[in-house]
Every structure is written in structure tokens, then in C-alpha cells.
Amino acid sequence: MTSNPDLLPAAQRMAALLANVPDHRLDAPTPCADTSLGALIDHVSGLSLAFTWAAAKDLPEGGTQPPSADASSLPPDWRTRLPEQLDALAAAWRSPDAWSGMTAAGGVDLPGEEAGKVAMNELVVHGWDVARATGQSYAAGEDEIESCLAFVAPTVEQSGGKGVPGLFGPAVPAPDDAPALDRLIAMTGRDPSWTPGPVR
Template sequence: MTPTIDHGPAARRLAGLLAAIPDSALAVPTPCADMDLATLLDHVHGLADAFTRAATKDWPEGSSAPDSDGSRLPADWRARIPAALDGLAAAWRDPAAWEGMTEAGGVELPGEAAGHVALNEIVVHGWDVARATGQPYEAGTDEVEACLAFVGPAVEESGGAAIEGLFGPAVPVPDGTAPLDRLIAMTGRDPSWTPAYTPPARRAPAT
């Protein structure tokens, strides 16, 4: 099967947010309920590894999704998380990743579905990280469309209720809401969520 999605742009966008995050911001809240920023980043690190293994179909026996824990975030997370995201994107460029069955976090699913879950995780958590740290975020049109095509039917089938292991209850939004905000709302987040954190002002370049 020829890959229909390139995870690279979304992975690089998420990775690019990390350089602007000081250690002092790791305790700030995020749009993900019950996750501070350190815990969210640990989750991103873990999912990058899990979905790389899902693509290569190389997972440990009896693997399961560990709880995210900010205390596990390695000191060199600004380097390790981008490297893990690059590895995920590279793994899903292999057509074999999209074929047959695979596993992610102890859950069996078709390779094609896992590829879409991986993209949605990167795009949505990129928004989470950006919003929590007061950074701008714009996802590619093709990425958002692919995510909506995956998330929309699942949310419709659930009637907007929470989907265990994936999303919280969908948040109602008005007709005409921008596609990225619709995706964010479908995955249980409030698109108007505002951060408690104010990023430090950047110094003007020396003249």
C-alpha cells in the first residue's frame, strides 16, 4: 500500500515548538485534562516510540501503554523528542507500515488505522503544546482533512461521548468553525482554551 500521509511536516512542526520552552514552563497546565506540560511531553515522547514500533511491527512482548509521567521526562528532552518524532515520520514512509495488522500501546489495529492515529496524535498534541506555551500553530490543510476523516466518523458513532483511550467528550462549536478548531473540539478540547503561561518577551536583535 502506498502511504497517503507524510507525517514529516506535522512531526517537524511539533518538534520546532520545543526549543522555545524553558524548563520553568514544564509545570504549566495544558488543554489536556490532568496533564501539565512535562507530562504531555512525556506522552509525546512515548507515543513517538509506540507508533514507530507500530510502523515497523517491532514491539515488545506484552507491551501496553504506560501512564504518562512528567517525572520521567529526560533532561535532554529537547533533543530526544524531535529525534523520536523524526523516527516516527521515517518509519511511516515505508509502504509495509500501512499493511496488515499492528499494535500500539497494547491495542491491535490495522496498519492503515495506526498511521492515521499517529498523525492525529502529532497534530492535536502539537496544538496542545503550542497553546499551553503561547506559541502560534497552523497545521497543514491536508493534515487536518486527513485527521477529520479519521476522527469524524468515530465521534459521530459515539454520539460525541468520550472515546476511551483516544478523546474526551466532543466540545460543541458553531457552524462555520475553522477545520483545525473543529478537529480540536472533536477530540475533547475547547478551541478557545487560553494558557496560564506567558512566554518571555524576546529581546530585540542588537544593532
Template sequence: MTSNPDLAPAARRLAALLAAVGDDRLDARTPCSDSTLGTLIDHIDGLSQAFTMAAAKDVPEGGSQPPSPDGSNLAPDWRARVPERLEALAAAWREPSAWEGMAEAGGVQMPSEVMGRVALNELVVHGWDIARASGQPYACGDDEVRECLVFVGQAVEESGGKGAPGLFEAPVPVPDGASPLDRLIALTGRDPSWTA
């Protein structure tokens, strides 16, 4: 049995990237089609809560809902609130029970061990998105990329190469010898060479 990944490094990295985003950049384009930087940050705020609840098996009354992020939802305290929620997400997935049974987030139910890897993938890939959209450097651990490649690769294979609705678009080609991170980004339907 493989050990479960620690989400803390990816959560801390994403929080540090968010801290460097100026208010003047919130309307900037991102590698996510149709998302401004502000909308992407609102999405990260929402997913941090959703995946924390998923780890605790805390399903809201009436079930969880698919995200509908909007940059106009960002309250003035987002710079403090979002990193705190990212930290709570990582802490929730440190509990062994988080990885057991079934979990629900965004209106989707799946085995908890898969849900935790979805959460890691969200942190890693959206970290790349934030870095690219805000002109910051991005590097993450090889172990994180390996975990994400396994999850994304399986999802793409199961979809027949069409991507995963609600998670990512169909893959884009990359040259032979592309780095593992570039391969991951391309598998999620993003162009690894994208710049703001």
C-alpha cells in the same frame, strides 16, 4: 485508493514547538485535562517510540502497554531526544509496508492504515496542545487537518458521540463557520478557545 499521509511535516512542527518550551513552563497547565506541559512532553516521547515500533510491526515481548506519562520522567536530554524520536516516527511511516496489515501500539491493535492516521492525529492535536500551553502560534496543513477530521469523525460517530477512550474525550460544540482546525480540536474534546 487514497494515498497515505506524510507524517514528517507534523513531526517537524511539533519538534520546533517543543524546542521553544522553557524549563520554567514544564509545570504549566495544558488543554489536556490533568496533564502538565511536562507530562504531555513525556507522553509525546512515549508515543513517538510506540508508533515507530507500530510502523515496523515490532511488538515488544508481552505486547505493547497503554501509556502512563509523567513529567517527572523527563530526562535532562529530552530536548534532543524527543525531536530525534519524532523524526524516526515520520521516517518509519514513509515505508509502504508500515501501512499494510495490522499494527499494535499502546495495547491496541488495529489496521495499519488506521494506526498511521492515529499517529498523525496525535502529532497534529498535541502540537496544538503544546502551542496553546506554551503561548506559541499554531498552524498546520489543510491536508493534515482533513485526514485527522476523517479519522476523529469516524471514531466519534462509532462511539455514539462519547469520544474515544484513551485517545480523546467527548466533543465540545463549536459555532457554525468554525475553521477546520477548530472543528478537529473540538471533536477531540478540547475547547478551541483555550488559553494558558
């Protein structure tokens, strides 16, 4: 029986990347089509809460909604709030109970085990997004990438490479010998060689 992946390294990496985002870059483009960096950070804030609730199976009254991606909704104190939310997310998924039974996130009912894999994938892929948008380096752990590929590859295959609404866009071709992270990024509809142009 394989152990459940630990979300803490990916969560801490995300927090470190966000700490280096200057205010004047919040309107910068990201590898996510039509999504500014500020909007992406708002999305990360929402998903960190949604998947913490999913792990605890303590869902908000009225059910869950897909995390927004709206820069104008980014709370003023996001720089202090988000690291705390990311720590709470990682801690919640360290409970074995989080990975069992059914839960919900983003308005979708799904097994706890799958929700945990989605949370890991969101942290890794959006961490790459933030790094690329801000010109920062990015190196995910091999075990993290393997966990993401184990979730993403079958999902992409089932969609015929056309993408999954709410998760990721149509897959981008990548060489079989490309690094594992590049293959993951391409599967989620991103160009592994994407750059925002000159970073101010």
C-alpha cells in the same frame, strides 16, 4: 487510491514547538485536563516510540503499553532525544509497508492504516496542545487536518460524542462554519479558545 499522509511536517512542527518550551513552563497547564506540559511531553515521547514500533511492526517483548503522561518520567535528555524520535517516527511511516497488515500500539491491535492515522492525529492535536500551553502560534496543513478529521469524525460519531477512552474526551460543540482545525480540536474534547492565562 489516495496516498498515505506524510507525517514529517507534523513531526517537524512538533519538534520546533518543543524546542521553544522553557524549563519553567513544564508545570504549566495544557488543554488536556489534569495534564501538565511536562506530562504531555512525556506522553509525546512515549507515543513517538510506540507508533514507530507500530509502523515497523517491531513490537517490544511482552507487547505494547499505553504511553504514560508523567512529568517525572520525562528523560533528562528529552530536548535532544525527542526530535530524533520524531524524525524516526515520520521516516517509519514513509514506508508503504507500515500502512498494510495488522500492528499494535498502546496495547491495542489495529490495522496499520488506522495506526498511521492515529499517529498523525496525535501529532497534530498534541502539537496544538503544546502551542496553546506555551503561547506559540500553530498552523497545521490542510491535508493533515483533513486526514485527522477523516479518522476522528467517524470515531466521535460512533461514540455518540462521549469520547473514546485513551484517545480523547467528550466532544465540545463547535459552529459548522468554524475553521477545520477548530472543529477537529473540539471533536477531541478540547475548547478551541482555551488559553493558559498569562504566559510568563
